[in-house]
Amino acid sequence: MIKITGMVALAIGLLLAPSWQSQETWRDACIQRCVAQPMHGDPEVHRQEIVSLEREAARAIQLNNGTYFQRVYSEDFAGTLSHGQQVNKTQWIDVIQSPAVKYESFNASEVNVRVFQATAVATCLWSSRSIIKGQHVSIQIRAVHVYVDTPRGWHVVSGQTTNLPPDVQQPL
Template sequence: MSPKDAVLRAALERSAALVKGDREALERLLHPNFTYINAGGARMNLEEYLQTYVSLGDMRWEQQELDQVQIEFYGDTAVLTARLHDRATHQGRVFEAYFQTTQVYVHTPQGWRCVAAQTTQAPQE
């Protein structure tokens, strides 16, 4: 498998784990030093991310699709940019929106792990 395919696979597995609410899979796919900045500007470490998006149950993804994916490599680091299509329920309210994401992956002995990500609202098309 090419490095580009391996990073894309890791990104798709991360999205699938989020939709399934699979905390264990996310812990394998996200780096222990993971940092996330959501579309509202909140910054979270790994535990805060898992609590907010998996454990608390306030947020439940029905779908997260990536398109317009681009991946660039810098040694053992990969930067993935993509457009996200999210459909989820937040505190009982259904929402569907498009976002832009930047995800940074590092190659570790366990494979490609996401160490940082940021999501912003996508421009309306």
């Protein structure tokens, strides 16, 4: 009887062995997926970080300072200005640093951020008072920026600006 019980247990074990192996394979694959995927962290923390970046960008524009954009905009940045001109990172920084516009104020408000794993979309309202060719100009612009989370932090990969009425020609 003991021999028969032992044989039955051995037979069941041999029959179930392939399923244990498949479970082990499945478990190993699951662990590899978890290890390979970066931790995305708390979306609210990421959202606040991007809100801060949007406000920092507005401050850099007001100061005609391209340093912020060198740091945060990706090398392959592709943007569209409010008048339809497409720009890369270098061209965008040239627009920001242009002495043709002197900003008295430049603010980012109504900043909304949606985070999707390692990507985020930020929209905001830019309001500025500036002097262009000796004329005082006040404008509002809707801006959209697409961010990608990289090992070195969030980087802007794309952006577009749209003038709000009344439409006044200006460099951004």
